[in-house]
Amino acid sequence: MDELEGQLLAKVLALEKERVALSHSSHQQRQEVEKELDALQGRIAELEHGSSAYSPPDAFKISIPIRNNYMYARVRKALPELYAFTICMWLRSRSGGTGQGTPFSYSVPGQANEIVLLEAGHDPMELLINDKVAQLPLSLKDNGWHHICIAWTTRDGLWSAYQDGELQGSGENLAAWHPIKPHGILILGQEQDTLGGRFDATQAFVGDIAQFNLWDHALTPAQVLGIANCTGLLLGNVLPWEDKLVEAFGGATKAAFDVCKGRAKA
Incomplete structure (x- = not known):
C-alpha cells in the first residue's frame, strides 16, 4: 500500500507541474488536469483513512x-x-x-x-x-x-x-x-x-x-x-x-x- 501511495503522490506532483505549465492554456485543458488531480487526491485519502469502495466477491x-x-x-x-x-x-x-x-x-x-x-x-x-x-x-x-x-x-x-x-x-x-x-x-x-x-x-x-x-x-x-x-x-x-x-x-x-x-x- 505504501508503494501505491508513493506512486499516486508522484503522479500528483507531475500533474501539479503540468497545471502550472498550462496556466496560459485553454480553460478546458486546465479543467481536465484539475479533475484528474481531484481524483488522485481522493484515492490517496481513501488509502490513508479507509474506504468502503471495496466489495467482497461473495458478500x-x-x-x-x-x-x-x-x-x-x-x-x-x-x-x-x-x-x-x-x-x-x-x-x-x-x-x-x-x-x-x-x-x-x-x-x-x-x-x-x-x-x-x-x-x-x-x-x-x-x-x-x-x-x-x-x-x-x-x-x-x-x-x-x-x-x-x-x-x-x-x-x-x-x-x-x-x-x-x-x-x-x-x-x-x-x-x-x-x-x-x-x-x-x-x-x-x-x-x-x-x-x-x-x-x-x-x-x-x-x-x-x-x-x-x-x-x-x-x-x-x-x-x-x-x-x-x-x-x-x-x-x-x-x-x-x-x-x-x-x-x-x-x-x-x-x-x-x-x-x-x-x-x-x-
Whole structure:
C-alpha cells in the first residue's frame, strides 16, 4: 500500500507541474488536469483513512439469532496440514453481555479442540490450539461489528490477536511445534465436544459472522489493517469466504450482506 501511495503522490506532483505549465492554456485543458488531480487526491485519502469502495466477491453473513445447541454453519472444505495460519472474520455478537460463545471451532479425529475461539461465561476470550489455551484481550460486548484476526505459527507457538485492525495482544508457547492436523470439521457458531457434534448451548455464539477467511501464513499488520478498514480485499488462500463453501443448519440463516457497506447501519 505504501508503494501505491508513493506512486499516486508522484503522479500528483507531475500533474501539479503540468497545471502550472498550462496556466496560459485553454480553460478546458486546465479543467481536465484539475479533475484528474481531484481524483488522485481522493484515492490517496481513501488509502490513508479507509474506504468502503471495496466489495467482497461473495458478500453474505451467517446469522444465529438465539443461543442453542442446534444452529450453526459448516464449512465444506477440508483443511490441509498447517504449520501457521491467520484466521480473520467479521463478528457482531448479540449475547447481551454474557460470554460471547464460540465463533468457530475446528475439530479433527482424536482432538475436538484443534483450533477454537471461545469466550465462556465471564472468562476472557480464549484461543485453543490442540487443547492448549491463550487468553486474548478482545471484546465484542457492544453489539457492533468488529473485525477479528488471529495469527499463529507452530515455531515457538507464536500468536497475535487483532481487533479492528489494531494489534491487541501477542504471546508464545501456544502449542509450540504442533502442526494443525488436516481433514477435520470446521463449524461456525458452536463448540464441538466430538468431531462434528455434541454442541453445548452454553458455549454457542449468538449474532452474525461474515468474511471468515483462512491463510496458511501470518498476514502482516498492514494487510490486517487493510482488510479491517476495507481499503484492501484479501481472500484466504486456504479457505476463502465463498457462498458455495458455507452451509447453514438448524435455523441459522445465510443472507446477502456486504459488511464493508452495511456494518455502520446494520
